[in-house]
Each structure stands twice: as C-alpha cells, then as structure tokens.
Amino acid sequence: MNLRFIDWIWHVRDSLALAPGQSSDDAFDRLDPLFRQTGTSYQRTHDTLIFSKKNQAAQDKMSVFDAGSLQIEKSVSGPVLRYQLTSKALLFCFLASPLFLGIAHFTVFVSHFEKPTPAEEKKPADMPMNPIDKALGAPEPDKSKKEDADDKKLSPTAAYIFSGIFAILYVVGRILEDRLIKARFKKCLLSAE
Amino acid sequence: MNGIRVGKRLIGTQAPVTVGWENIPKVSGGPIKLFVFTWFQPAMLFAMIAFWYYAPNSIAKASTAVGIGIGFKVLLLGLEWVNPRYASWRLTWKELVTDLFYVGLGFTLLRMVSHYIGSDVMAKAIEHHFHQDDLRWFTGLPLLVQALLIALIFDFGQYWMHRGMHNWYPLWLPHSVHHYITQLNINKGAVGNPVELFLIGLGIGGFFDFLPRAVLISGAFGLAIGTYQHINVRFNSPRWWRFLFNTTEHHSLHHSQDFESTRSNFAGSFIFIDRIFGTCIDGEAELLGMEGGRRMSIREQMTHPFTHGWKALKERFDRPMAVSAE
Numbered sequence: 443m444n445l446r447f448i449d450w451i452w453h454v455r456d457s458l459a460l461a462p463g464q465s466s467d468d469a470f471d472r473l474d475p476l477f478r479q480t481g482t483s484y485q486r487t488h489d490t491l492i493f494s495k496k497n498q499a500a501q502d503k504m505s506v507f508d509a510g511s512l513q514i515e516k517s518v519s520g521p522v523l524r525y526q527l528t529s530k531a532l533l534f535c536f537l538a539s540p541l542f543l544g545i546a547h548f549t550v551f552v553s554h555f556e557k558p559t560p561a562e563e564k565k566p567a568d569m570p571m572n573p574i575d576k577a578l579g580a581p582e583p584d585k586s587k588k589e590d591a592d593d594k595k596l597s598p599t600a601a602y603i604f605s606g607i608f609a610i611l612y613v614v615g616r617i618l619e620d621r622l623i624k625a626r627f628k629k630c631l632l633s634a635e
Numbered sequence: 636m637n638g639i640r641v642g643k644r645l646i647g648t649q650a651p652v653t654v655g656w657e658n659i660p661k662v663s664g665g666p667i668k669l670f671v672f673t674w675f676q677p678a679m680l681f682a683m684i685a686f687w688y689y690a691p692n693s694i695a696k697a698s699t700a701v702g703i704g705i706g707f708k709v710l711l712l713g714l715e716w717v718n719p720r721y722a723s724w725r726l727t728w729k730e731l732v733t734d735l736f737y738v739g740l741g742f743t744l745l746r747m748v749s750h751y752i753g754s755d756v757m758a759k760a761i762e763h764h765f766h767q768d769d770l771r772w773f774t775g776l777p778l779l780v781q782a783l784l785i786a787l788i789f790d791f792g793q794y795w796m797h798r799g800m801h802n803w804y805p806l807w808l809p810h811s812v813h814h815y816i817t818q819l820n821i822n823k824g825a826v827g828n829p830v831e832l833f834l835i836g837l838g839i840g841g842f843f844d845f846l847p848r849a850v851l852i853s854g855a856f857g858l859a860i861g862t863y864q865h866i867n868v869r870f871n872s873p874r875w876w877r878f879l880f881n882t883t884e885h886h887s888l889h890h891s892q893d894f895e896s897t898r899s900n901f902a903g904s905f906i907f908i909d910r911i912f913g914t915c916i917d918g919e920a921e922l923l924g925m926e927g928g929r930r931m932s933i934r935e936q937m938t939h940p941f942t943h944g945w946k947a948l949k950e951r952f953d954r955p956m957a958v959s960a961e
Binding site: 497499500501506545552569579583584607608 | 727728730731738775778933
C-alpha cells in the first residue's frame with residue numbers, strides 16, 4: 443500500500459522562502475536552538491538537517507514532532523527551506539476518535555448482557571431531616587428511588603462524545619501545528635541576530 | 636544544590652524549589668484582577684455548597700454534578716490562559732490531547748470496570764450489609780456536617796492510599812507514571828496508569844450513596860478544592876485557605892524533580908491532614924517530573940508498571956540464594 447495517500451495524517455510538509463542571499467549555514471544556525479533540546483538528536487550536512495526526538499518534554503517548542511528533515515534548496519526567486527515533519531501525536535489523535543467509537547460499541551455490546559434489574563419496590567426510606575436544615579430551608583429528602591437505576595446503567599454516550607472531541611481536536615491540531623511550526627521557523631530565520 | 640532545611644528534612648537538593656509562602660510570587664495587576672484571583676476559590680466553594688444545599692430534588696442528581704464538573708473545568712482552562720502560574724506550563728495541543736485521552740478513559744472504560752469490580756460493587760455490598768436504621772445517627776445529622784464528614788473520611792483514606800503509593804513498591808509502580816508529568820494543567824489529575832486510576836477510584840465515596848444530597852455537597856468540596864491541585868493558575872489564596880486546603884503550590888512541590896519534596900503533601904483536598912502527620916511543606920516548584928523531566932509516551936505510561944514490576948521480580952528471584960556458612 444502506498445502510504446503517500448494517507449501519510450498527510452501524521453506528516454507536515456511545507457516550504458518557507460528565506461531572505462535573499464541567506465546561506466544554508468546561517469539558516470541552520472538560526473534554527474539550531476530548536477534542536478538543542480533534551481531527547482533530540484540531529485545531523486547537519488551542508489544543506490540538510492535530519493532530526494529525531496524521543497521522550498521530548500512538553501516544554502519543547504517542537505514536542506509535537508518526533509522526526510523530520512529540513513532542506514535548503516536554491517530556486518529562481520532565492521533560497522527556500524523545505525521541510526517534512528512526522529508526528530505520532532497527530533496520528534494518535536486521529537486514531538483516538540475511532541478508538542472511542544469502538545469503546546461506545548463495546549459498551550452497547552456489553553450492556554446487552556446486563557440482567558434487567560427488576561423494578562425493586564423499595565420501601566420509601568424514612569430519611570430524617572435535621573431541624574437545622576429545616577430552619578435553613580433545605581428541600582425535604584427525595585423519597586422516590588426512580589433515578590437510581592438510570593444513573594447506574596452502562597451508557598455509550600460519553601464514548602461517543604469523546605470520539606467527536608478527538609475528531610475535532612485532530613482537525614484543529616492538523617491545521618494549528620502546521621501553522622505554528624511555520625511561524626516558529628519564520629521567526630527564527632528572520633529574526634535579527 | 637544546598638537545599639533548605641524543613642524540620643528534619645532537607646528539601647530541594649536535587650532540583651530548585653521554593654519553600655515558605657513569603658517567597659511565593661503574588662498575582663500582579665489591577666484591583667479587579669487582584670480581587671478575582673484572591674476571592675475566586677472561596678467564592679466558588681461557597682457557591683457550590685449553597686447550590687447543592689438548596690437545589691430542588693429534580694436537579695440535585697449525579698448527572699447535574701457531572702455537567703457542573705465539566706463546566707467548571709472549562710472555566711478553569713480559561714483562567715489558565717488569563718493568568719498562568721508558569722509560561723513553561725502553558726497548555727499545548729499535544730498536552731491537551733494526552734490529558735483528554737485519560738479523561739476519556741475515566742468516563743468510559745474505567746467506569747465500566749468500576750461497574751463490575753470496583754467501587755460500585757463495594758458500595759452495593761455495603762448498602763446491603765447495613766440496615767437504614769443502623770445509620771440513623773448519621774443520617775439525622777445536619778446536611779453540611781454529613782457532607783464534611785464524608786469528604787473528610789474520603790480524603791483521610793486518599794491520604795493513606797497516596798502515602799502508601801509513595802512507600803510501598805507494588806503501589807508505587809502504577810502511581811509513578813503520574814509523576815512523569817512535567818507540567819500541571821487542569822486535566823493532569825487524570826493522567827496516569829489505568830491501574831492506579833482504578834485503585835484511586837476505590838474511595839469510600841460510593842458507600843454513602845444512600846445520602847444523595849450529602850454526597851453531592853461533599854463532591855463540591857472535591858471539585859472546588861481538590862481540582863486546584865493540578866492547575867496552571869496563579870492565585871493569591873487567602874491565608875486560611877492555604878492552611879486548610881491543598882493548593883497548586885503544595886501539589887507542584889509534590890510533583891517536583893526533587894525526590895525529598897515528592898514525599899510531602901499527600902492529601903487530596905485537606906492539607907491539614909498532612910500538617911497533622913508532619914508531611915506538609917508549604918512551597919512550590921516549577922521543574923516537575925522524574926528522571927530530570929523525561930516525558931513518558933502514552934504507550935510507556937500503559938506498560939511501565941508491568942515492565943518494571945517484571946524486571947524487579949526477575950532481579951529478586953534471579954539473585955543467587957545466600958548459602959549458609961555451615
């Protein structure tokens with residue numbers, strides 16, 4: 443199977459025009475602090491930088507990415523930084539949605555085996571009410587036991603909601619992280635020394 | 636690092652920590668900001684207690700509590716953006732996804748497990764064991780006293796369970812995963828190995844199901860106090876609040892990269908339990924986690940207690956048996 447059709451799910455590819463005349467060395471020097479992080483290893487050749495991260499801290503500005511390569515190419519309009527980055531977090535978020543959908547279906551499946559609880563005719567509990575509570579105006583204790591059964595039943599609703607949350611989070615993350623990293627690279631590359 | 640002497644203990648020899656309220660930064664800004672971030676915590680606590688005390692029976696139920704819990708956490712997420720304690724704890728998309736994954740597990744799979752073998756089953760067993768009349772002395776107490784007692788009994792159990800997790804290796808294994816978090820955010824309390832989350836859920840709260848309103852009020856203590864353990868918000872908590880209740884300052888120290896600091900502040904809501912047993916340290920830390928702040932992947936969080944437990948067992952039984960000199 444050709445992964446190129448689906449790898450956009452966890453890959454971020456883009457390019458960024460460098461300042462006219464900016465050399466590869468200068469560009470990579472400016473990006474260097476982003477890769478000097480705990481858990482990050484990288485190799486630099488003249489026009490390419492390849493990095494990988496393991497157990498990167500939450501505080502790492504590139505913590506969402508686990509590996510990638512950055513290449514500086516010469517084009518007619520000037521030097522261009524092309525990069526492709528991979529993110530396990532994006533893939534995980536993408537898969538979390540069907541995972542919770544599966545949990546919802548599993549909950550429905552399991553609840554079929556639940557024995558229907560016979561409507562217990564519980565004697566209304568004789569709940570005394572303290573005179574202080576009466577004086578302060580608290581409501582009388584509820585003597586019906588109606589809601590108990592519904593509250594204790596297994597329900598797939600939460601799993602469906604989380605499946606939706608992760609689908610939305612994926613779309614947000616795929617767009618947001620793409621833009622954030624581009625802005626971060628741009629800021630590093632164009633910042634005055 | 637020299638560390639700071641607190642009683643018989645030397646705190647902060649392995650990582651920087653701040654000890655003493657006078658050394659902790661205050662909220663800065665205009666009078667409205669100062670007012671909000673000083674009185675927000677007490678106001679929310681009293682508002683929640685009043686709500687559950689007076690709410691009509693038709694809305695005083697568990698589903699309303701779940702809704703309020705979610706709404707309150709969304710509000711606190713907003714406060715994290717407005718007034719963060721540390722910029723380095725700023726919530727990122729990746730951290731949010733990780734945290735919500737664990738919140739999701741708590742609402743789905745863990746709830747299912749509790750339904751069959753956890754606190755639900757224990758609560759039912761207790762209810763069947765006791766006759767309503769046996770507990771009349773308790774049910775006749777004023778509602779707020781009932782609620783406070785439930786919250787205190789629950790937190791006392793949590794204190795010893797938590798302290799046990801830091802002192803007994805089989806319990807430390809599942810709990811250690813939670814200590815690999817490197818920042819505090821509103822949902823970080825849910826991050827941990829599912830075995831630990833199941834164990835911590837085995838509270839005694841469910842035992843009081845026959846007192847629905849008292850349980851809901853006691854839940855308000857947990858929500859309006861315990862939630863601040865994991866939060867990236869700078870508050871000027873009133874002096875009486877931080878003397879009685881656990882705060883993010885206390886809990887950040889508990890999560891510090893400094894080993895000795897982690898052996899303090901075990902209570903969930905009522906820090907005075909720690910004061911009674913001599914484990915309370917007033918202070919805070921920014922650098923959190925284990926192994927110098929190594930962040931654990933979700934995969935490792937799931938397997939860590941088992942792989943490390945297995946390694947420990949192997950080491951123990953592979954050791955050559957001591958031969959007697961006789």
